[in-house]
Structures are given as structure tokens and as C-alpha cells.
Amino acid sequence: MKIVTNSQELPAGCAFIPTMGALHEGHGSLFAIGKTRAENVVASIFVNPLQFEKSEDLEKYPRTPDRDIDLAEKFGVTHLWLPTQKEIYPAGYKTLSAGNLGTIYEGASRPGHFDGVVTVVRRLLDLVKPKFAIFGEKDFQQLTLIRSIAGSVEIISAPTIRENDGLAMSSRNARLAPDEREAASIIYKALQSGKSLQGMREILASEPLFTLDYLEAIDDETFAAPTNMSVNVRVIVAGWINQVRLIDNMAVRIESLK
Numbered sequence: 001m002k003i004v005t006n007s008q009e010l011p012a013g014c015a016f017i018p019t020m021g022a023l024h025e026g027h028g029s030l031f032a033i034g035k036t037r038a039e040n041v042v043a044s045i046f047v048n049p050l051q052f053e054k055s056e057d058l059e060k061y062p063r064t065p066d067r068d069i070d071l072a073e074k075f076g077v078t079h080l081w082l083p084t085q086k087e088i089y090p091a092g093y094k095t096l097s098a099g100n101l102g103t104i105y106e107g108a109s110r111p112g113h114f115d116g117v118v119t120v121v122r123r124l125l126d127l128v129k130p131k132f133a134i135f136g137e138k139d140f141q142q143l144t145l146i147r148s149i150a151g152s153v154e155i156i157s158a159p160t161i162r163e164n165d166g167l168a169m170s171s172r173n174a175r176l177a178p179d180e181r182e183a184a185s186i187i188y189k190a191l192q193s194g195k196s197l198q199g200m201r202e203i204l205a206s207e208p209l210f211t212l213d214y215l216e217a218i219d220d221e222t223f224a225a226p227t228n229m230s231v232n233v234r235v236i237v238a239g240w241i242n243q244v245r246l247i248d249n250m251a252v253r254i255e256s257l258k
């Protein structure tokens with residue numbers, strides 16, 4: 001695996017997986033999908049300041065460079081790109097807007113977050129010029145927004161990778177104390193309970209350590225409330241355990257929500 005800091009050393013036409021580091025098996029699965037699509041698999045690690053509301057969150061974001069290099073290598077990354085701030089955001093760079101979808105659900109709780117995400121992803125795609133870019137379904141709203149700004153790059157979505165108790169893998173899980181980590185499995189329990197939205201909310205309410213932000217059903221093309229015409233419906237959920245924000249989602253059948 002080659003480690004590069006300048007995007008000009010990257011092979012065009014590759015499969016590309018942008019990350020913010022603190023890699024885990026979930027990222028590993030994205031790299032493995034990249035390997036099935038292209039000879040060259042490029043991963044980037046760039047902790048993007050624009051997508052953090054508070055500077056203390058940016059500072060607290062986990063950084064595990066040595067582990068990241070090992071994991072990227074193990075999962076077949078051919079080029080690990082560690083961009084400089086200057087290359088990503090040269091003087092006079094323009095911020096993109098994530099539009100209305102950037103202001104609801106995750107965007108309502110984290111104002112400006114998705115503007116930061118679409119700005120950095122568009123910039124990364126312009127510099128790498130990949131054929132494919134791969135993103136996890138766990139961040140479903142992010143995935144939908146990225147599809148809208150991807151231009152000619154084919155966006156491939158990858159299924160959420162879960163821990164044994166169903167908790168979606170995330171770099172943030174490392175911030176949970178053991179009892180909080182155990183409590184976090186309530187999210188998966190609720191999602192796969194087969195209950196109505198209200199029934200799922202009641203399951204979540206039974207866990208005293210979990211504070212619900214939202215649990216809603218959406219049409220997964222439009223993000224609007226599903227109608228009988230909706231083909232793909234998804235339940236999206238977000239909340240906190242001791243200030244650690246946890247999100248998840250699951251495809252469901254519309255009949256099961258009634």
C-alpha cells in the first residue's frame with residue numbers, strides 16, 4: 001500500500017472510499033467492496049473541520065493513525081491518501097449547500113453539518129476523479145445527499161456492518177462506557193422488532209440511558225413521509241447515550257408500520 005499526501009499521485013478511475021479515520025470493520029467492508037470494483041482502491045483520511053459544529057467535537061474526534069494504516073492494508077487499499085488542509089481547502093474555496101434535505105433530521109440537530117459534508121466530498125471527488133465512490137448505508141441521509149452531488153461518479157452503497165448484538169459499527173461507539181455500550185443495542189432491538197413506529201419508540205423509551213431525538217419512517221428516494229405508493233420505506237432513528245450521538249436505519253415494509 002502506498003501512502004501519499006498529494007492527490008496528483010493517485011490513480012484515476014479507481015474505487016474511492018473517503019473516511020475521517022478511526023477505521024473499523026465497517027470501513028473494512030467498504031474497502032473490500034472497492035476491491036471487487038477496481039484494481040486501485042484509494043482511501044482518504046481527512047477529519048473535515050467544516051462538518052463539525054463545535055471545535056471541541058472536532059478536537060475530540062478519535063485519531064488512530066497506526067491502526068488505520070494496518071486496517072487499510074489488511075482490507076486491500078492500494079493507496080492511502082492523507083490530504084493536507086491546503087489541498088482540500090485552498091484560499092477562496094467555495095462552500096456548497098446541501099439544500100433542504102440538509103436541514104432536516106440529522107441536519108436539524110447538526111446545523112451546517114451536511115453543507116460541510118457535501119463540500120468536502122465534492123472536493124475529494126474532483127481531486128481523485130474516481131470511477132466509483134463507496135459509502136455506508138448507516139449514514140443514510142449523508143448517502144442520499146452525496147448521490148445528489150456526485151455528478152458522473154458512480155456511488156455504491158454498502159450495507160451497515162453490525163456488532164454481535166446488532167449495534168451499527170461507528171467510530172463513536174468507542175466513546176461509550178461498558179454499561180452505555182450495552183444499552184446502545186436497544187436501537188437495533190427496536191428497529192428489528194417488527195412493531196409500529198410507536199411500538200419501536202416504546203422499546204427505546206424502556207432504556208433509561210437512551211434519549212431519543214427522532215424515529216420516523218421515510219420514503220428512501222425522497223426522504224418524505226412514505227405514502228402507499230412508496231416502494232422503499234426506511235425507518236431512521238437517532239438519539240444520544242451520555243452525549244454520544246448514535247444513528248441507525250433499516251429498510252421495512254410499509255404494511256408493518258401501520
Ligand code: PAF
Pocket residue numbers: 018019020046048051117120121139142
Ligand atoms: O462519513 C464520513 O466519514 C464523512 O462524513 C465523510 C463522508 C468522509 C466526509 O468527511
